[in-house]
Every structure is written in C-alpha cells, then in structure tokens.
Amino acid sequence: MKDFYPWFLGAYGENHQLVEDLVNEAMRDHMYWRRNFHPESQPPIPTAAQFTPEYQEFVALLKSEMYRLSADLKAAIPFFSPRYIGHMASDLLIPGVVARIATLLYNPNHVSEDASPATIEKELEVGEQLAEMLGYSLSGPIKAFGHMTSGGTIANYEGLKNLMAARLFPVALGEAARELDADLKWEGQLIRDISPRRLANMSVEEALDIRAAAHKSAQELGIQNWADLVDAQRYETLGLTEFQRRHPELGRLRVMVPASAHYSWEKAMKLMGLGTSNLDMIAVDMDMRMELESLQQLLDYAHDAKDTVLLVVPVLGTTEFGAIDPVDGVVAARQTCRLRGQEFGIHLDAAWGGYLRSLFKAEDGTLRPHAELKAEFKYFPSAEVYNAFDATSKTDSATIDPHKLAFIPYPAGAYIARNRDIVEFVRQDAAYVFDGESADDSRFRKLGQYIMEGSKPGSTVASAYITHRVIPLNHKGFGKIIGNSIHSCEYFWDVAQAWAARMADKVVLAMPFEPDTNIACFALNPTGNRDLKVANAFGKELLKKLGPVQDGPIQNRSFIVSSTRLVEEHYGPRTHEAHKLLGLDAPAPGDESLLVLRHTLMNPWLLTPNEDGSNYIDLYFEFLEEIVLEKLAHFRFG
Numbered sequence: 001m002k003d004f005y006p007w008f009l010g011a012y013g014e015n016h017q018l019v020e021d022l023v024n025e026a027m028r029d030h031m032y033w034r035r036n037f038h039p040e041s042q043p044p045i046p047t048a049a050q051f052t053p054e055y056q057e058f059v060a061l062l063k064s065e066m067y068r069l070s071a072d073l074k075a076a077i078p079f080f081s082p083r084y085i086g087h088m089a090s091d092l093l094i095p096g097v098v099a100r101i102a103t104l105l106y107n108p109n110h111v112s113e114d115a116s117p118a119t120i121e122k123e124l125e126v127g128e129q130l131a132e133m134l135g136y137s138l139s140g141p142i143k144a145f146g147h148m149t150s151g152g153t154i155a156n157y158e159g160l161k162n163l164m165a166a167r168l169f170p171v172a173l174g175e176a177a178r179e180l181d182a183d184l185k186w187e188g189q190l191i192r193d194i195s196p197r198r199l200a201n202m203s204v205e206e207a208l209d210i211r212a213a214a215h216k217s218a219q220e221l222g223i224q225n226w227a228d229l230v231d232a233q234r235y236e237t238l239g240l241t242e243f244q245r246r247h248p249e250l251g252r253l254r255v256m257v258p259a260s261a262h263y264s265w266e267k268a269m270k271l272m273g274l275g276t277s278n279l280d281m282i283a284v285d286m287d288m289r290m291e292l293e294s295l296q297q298l299l300d301y302a303h304d305a306k307d308t309v310l311l312v313v314p315v316l317g318t319t320e321f322g323a324i325d326p327v328d329g330v331v332a333a334r335q336t337c338r339l340r341g342q343e344f345g346i347h348l349d350a351a352w353g354g355y356l357r358s359l360f361k362a363e364d365g366t367l368r369p370h371a372e373l374k375a376e377f378k379y380f381p382s383a384e385v386y387n388a389f390d391a392t393s394k395t396d397s398a399t400i401d402p403h404k405l406a407f408i409p410y411p412a413g414a415y416i417a418r419n420r421d422i423v424e425f426v427r428q429d430a431a432y433v434f435d436g437e438s439a440d441d442s443r444f445r446k447l448g449q450y451i452m453e454g455s456k457p458g459s460t461v462a463s464a465y466i467t468h469r470v471i472p473l474n475h476k477g478f479g480k481i482i483g484n485s486i487h488s489c490e491y492f493w494d495v496a497q498a499w500a501a502r503m504a505d506k507v508v509l510a511m512p513f514e515p516d517t518n519i520a521c522f523a524l525n526p527t528g529n530r531d532l533k534v535a536n537a538f539g540k541e542l543l544k545k546l547g548p549v550q551d552g553p554i555q556n557r558s559f560i561v562s563s564t565r566l567v568e569e570h571y572g573p574r575t576h577e578a579h580k581l582l583g584l585d586a587p588a589p590g591d592e593s594l595l596v597l598r599h600t601l602m603n604p605w606l607l608t609p610n611e612d613g614s615n616y617i618d619l620y621f622e623f624l625e626e627i628v629l630e631k632l633a634h635f636r637f638g
Contacts, residue, residue: 026102086562096408099466108458111448135393145420152351155399163345165425251307311345317353322519328391354400510581565593
C-alpha cells in the first residue's frame with residue numbers, strides 16, 4: 001500500500017501540495033507558451049482593462065457564482081473516500097488529474113491531427129498500450145488499433161458497428177460482382193458464384209482478404225468504378241431494411257449477449273436499426289457467468305433457422321456483479337461453429353475488467369502462470385477466471401474504460417480492435433477535414449474518419465497517456481492497484497461470513513455467489529421471515545442509512561453502498577438459490593425482484609489500519625450491525 005502514497009490525491013487531500021505544484025507549473029508554462037507565440041504583437045486585452053467598472057463587475061459576478069458552485073459541489077458523492085463502496089468510482093490517480101488540467105488549457109480536438117498535432121499520436125499510443133495489455137499483437141500481418149471514447153457505451157456501439165460492417169461488406173461485394181458479371185476472383189473462386197450466406201459468414205480476416213482480392217481483380221480487369229459499385233450495394237447506402245429485403249437468405253441479423261450484459265447493448269440495437277428483438281439473451285450460470293450450454297443452444301437455433309449471428313459479447317467483469325464470462329469457451333464455440341460454416345464476431349465488453357489483465361501480465365508482456373498468480377491471493381483467480389483472461393487475445397475487439405479501474409477522470413472509455421484494418425469498412429471521407437490517403441498507420445491521425453465520434457477532447461487522452469507512462473500496464477504497475485482491490489474483496493468476503501455467523505439469530509446474510517473480481521453482493525433478511533416483500537422492505541430501510549440520497553448533508557453518511565436486483569427473468573436459478581439461502585419462499589410469477597446490496601471494493605485505502613488495528617471494511621460491518629439492530633427494533637413484519 002505504501003507504493004500508492006504518491007499515486008493518489010488521497011482521501012484527505014494528503015497530496016494536495018504535489019497536485020497544486022504540478023497544476024501551477026502547468027499553468028505558468030502555458031502562459032509562457034502564449035506569450036512567446038509572436039511576442040511582437042500587441043496584446044488584445046490592455047493592462048488597464050482590469051480597472052474598468054465593467055471588468056470589475058464581471059469578476060465580482062464570476063466569483064459569486066463560483067462560490068455558489070463550490071458550495072453546491074459539497075453535496076457531491078465522495079467517491080475518493082474509503083467510506084464510499086458503491087458504484088464503480090474511487091479516488092483519482094494524480095497523473096490523470098494533472099495531465100487532464102494541463103491539456104485542457106490547450107484544448108486539442110482529436111478529430112484530426114490538424115486540430116491536435118501535439119497529442120493525436122498519444123491517443124494512438126494509448127490504444128496500442130491497451131491492445132498489448134489484452135494480448136493483441138502490434139507486429140506481424142495482423143496489428144491492433146485502439147482509440148479513446150467518451151465511455152464504454154460508445155465503445156460498445158463502435159464494436160457492434162465495425163463487426164456488423166465487416167460481416168455484411170462481403171455480401172455487398174458479391175452482389176456487385178454478380179451485377180457486373182465480371183471474373184473477380186478470391187482464392188481461386190469467382191466471387192459472383194459465392195453464395196450470400198457464405199459471404200455473410202466470413203471472419204474479419206476473410207472479409208478483409210476478399211475486399212483486397214476483389215480490388216486487385218478489378219484493377220487487373222480495368223474496372224474503374226468498382227468501389228462505387230460495391231458502395232451502392234452496401235447496407236450503409238441502401239438502409240438496413242432494403243438490404244435485408246434484397247438478401248432474405250441471411251435471415252435475421254442476431255447479436256448475442258449474456259443476461260448480465262450492460263444496458264448499452266439494447267441501446268446499440270436500437271441505434272443500429274437492428275431492433276432489440278434480435279438481441280438474444282444468453283442465460284447465466286450459478287456464478288453469474290455466461291452459460292456456454294445456453295450460448296450453444298442459441299447458436300444452433302440460429303444455424304437451423306438460417307439466421308446470421310453478427311457477434312457474441314462475453315463480458316469481462318459485469319457491471320452489476322463483476323463476473324467474468326468464459327471468454328475461452330466463446331472462442332471454442334466459434335471454432336466449432338466454423339466447421340459447419342457458421343461465423344460470428346467476438347466483441348469483449350471489458351469496460352470493468354479490462355485493466356484487471358494488467359495483474360496477469362508479466363513485465364516482458366507474457367501471461368503470468370496461474371500458480372504464480374494464485375500464490376499471491378487467497379481465492380483469486382479461479383481456473384475459470386484465469387482461462388478467460390488467457391483467451392482475451394483471441395477476440396476481435398474490446399471495450400475498456402480507463403475511467404473505471406484506471407482511476408482517471410471521466411469521461412474516458414476506449415475501443416480496441418485486434419485487426420486495425422477493420423476500421424476501413426467504416427471509413428468516412430470528409431474533404432474539408434481529411435486530405436489524402438495513406439495505407440500506413442499515419443492514416444489514423446485523421447482519426448475522426450474511422451470512429452463514431454467527431455470532435456473529442458485530447459485532455460482525456462493525456463490523462464490515460466501520462467498515467468500509463470508512470471504506472472505500467474503490468475503486475476508491477478497497475479497490477480499493484482488491482483491486486484490491492486482483489487485483496488480487499490477477499491477480506492470483505494471473509495468478514496461477511498464471520499458477521500453472518502455472529503448475527504444469525506437476528507438476520508440472515510446471503511452472498512449468492514463468490515466474487516470473480518472486486519465486487520461483492522449480499523442480501524439481508526430478518527431471521528425467520530419467509531416473505532420476499534418483507535425482506536425487500538427491510539433492505540430498503542437499511543439503504544436509508546447506506547444509500548447516497550438522503551435529507552441533509554452527505555457528510556452525515558457513515559458509509560455509502562449501491563444496490564441492485566436479482567431479476568428472475570435474467571438470473572432464474574441463482575435467484576431461486578438466493579431465496580433458499582435467505583430462508584425465503586421460492587419466488588412465484590409476478591413477484592418483485594430480490595434487493596441486493598452491492599459493494600465495489602476498488603478504493604485503494606480500504607485495508608488501511610486504524611489505531612486499533614481495524615480497517616474500513618471492519619468499520620463498515622460494525623456500522624451495518626448497528627443499523628441492522630436499530631431497524632430490527634422498529635421494523636414491522638406484517
């Protein structure tokens with residue numbers, strides 16, 4: 001924990017002097033830069049301006065409003081405190097904070113290098129760093145690419161958009177070849193003779209390969225307008241409705257996600273025009289992970305129905321529970337499906353768990369052995385979790401959120417592609433912004449041409465870039481922070497079990513599943529109660545003392561947690577087991593969902609010892625006992 005002392009601002013602002021010095025130095029340096037850009041010019045604002053009545057009135061108004069804002073901000077959620085164990089937010093790393101503030105003054109726009117020549121390369125470097133952390137290659141025929149987004153939601157949109165474009169492009173290409181009736185070839189075949197179903201079931205690499213082969217054939221045959229002919233057949237040109245009308249043999253275009261997936265996937269289906277009815281929910285198992293048997297059943301159904309599966313989305317750390325889906329199992333399922341001509345992309349939603357892979361990564365970039373990792377913890381990582389992290393390199397793309405487990409300020413998400421050329425399927429030309437064309441990596445300096453966003457802040461990039469430079473993405477760097485959070489969760493688990501045993505005659509505490517990462521959930525039920533409504537009502541009473549919203553200042557909160565629900569529709573078997581553990585009757589159709597207290601144990605100071613040897617987790621369970629007894633004394637069971 002001592003390693004972290006200079007890394008974070010601190011729960012009490014212990015490192016305020018360091019931050020102030022760095023920010024002041026950045027501010028002074030920025031002013032020198034301004035004054036040395038054509039110093040021979042007359043300053044537009046005269047030195048006497050500050051003495052005019054209008055100037056002084058504006059300054060007075062500004063100060064008044066800033067004082068009011070400062071007062072209002074005191075009601076904000078204290079994410080920095082180890083007493084906050086609610087959502088995915090915590091204390092901030094100093095490098096990310098000061099780099100953000102310093103770069104804000106320059107206001108770079110990362111739509112293109114024309115608006116951000118000093119920092120656009122840093123964004124591409126951040127993307128490569130994250131790609132390497134996931135195990136993607138930066139050399140050889142397939143090279144990775146990544147960039148930052150405003151958050152995981154946009155990165156998920158981009159993952160769907162890019163894989164959808166890659167999967168449907170060959171279909172448009174085949175249609176153009178048939179319309180032209182030209183001898184365009186790919187791997188010795190005439191492209192016009194390849195069925196649309198085969199074209200729709202190509203891997204990303206096959207799609208890129210047939211694109212290049214068709215272009216080469218068109219050049220050899222002297223076809224001048226080949227690109228225009230293909231574009232005219234693409235769904236991006238025709239619209240999805242017309243494209244599907246022309247290609248009924250593709251069936252429904254499906255996307256498969258676990259029942260525990262983030263709600264952004266439903267939003268993505270709406271946004272892309274695919275419709276939420278084509279979002280297949282894969283059941284989760286008793287550990288809240290994607291159930292591979294359910295996935296295979298859905299894949300079999302799609303195959304038999306002659307539907308097209310665009311992509312499958314395993315989650316590396318679910319938003320609610322931190323569960324790690326069997327990425328290795330999804331990869332294996334794809335290999336099996338390929339034998340029958342069925343293809344699907346794999347987008348890894350690692351918004352939460354992406355940075356966890358730094359703990360698995362040795363300094364030389366290799367994956368650390370399971371036994372070596374296991375020796376550092378009491379429970380983590382299980383064989384299933386380790387195998388999932390081992391397989392991340394075999395996915396097609398990924399979402400990672402630096403504003404979560406990289407402890408840098410919002411907004412900061414990232415989209416990473418295993419094959420950087422996938423973005424060529426969505427390339428958008430805009431003559432007033434982009435000039436020329438380059439096949440090498442310099443093309444990405446015109447970043448807005450390849451991504452869903454247009455103008456976006458370079459200050460976000462600076463936060464991640466500087467943070468990665470001073471805290472490496474391996475087990476000796478970020479792995480220390482992540483490892484500390486895992487230790488906190490293991491300690492929390494043990495203390496919760498002991499607390500449950502001690503309080504068994506008064507209240508039942510049930511932890512429905514062991515944590516895969518650093519999020520721990522449990523539900524509480526007054527001992528002897530069998531009514532779900534009563535248990536939920538009791539939980540709501542506890543949240544009046546534990547939730548963030550209340551009458552009065554936030555400082556009155558001793559601890560702040562979050563809550564979620566075990567929805568029967570999504571988590572059936574686990575919901576039934578949770579009811580059983582709590583002593584509740586089995587859920588019936590139409591019953592409300594079970595309320596669960598959710599604890600995100602990412603704060604670096606949770607295990608800091610107090611004078612009596614206790615830590616913040618111990619203090620939390622002491623407080624929980626206090627409010628449980630208080631609520632039980634006044635709680636009505638009828």
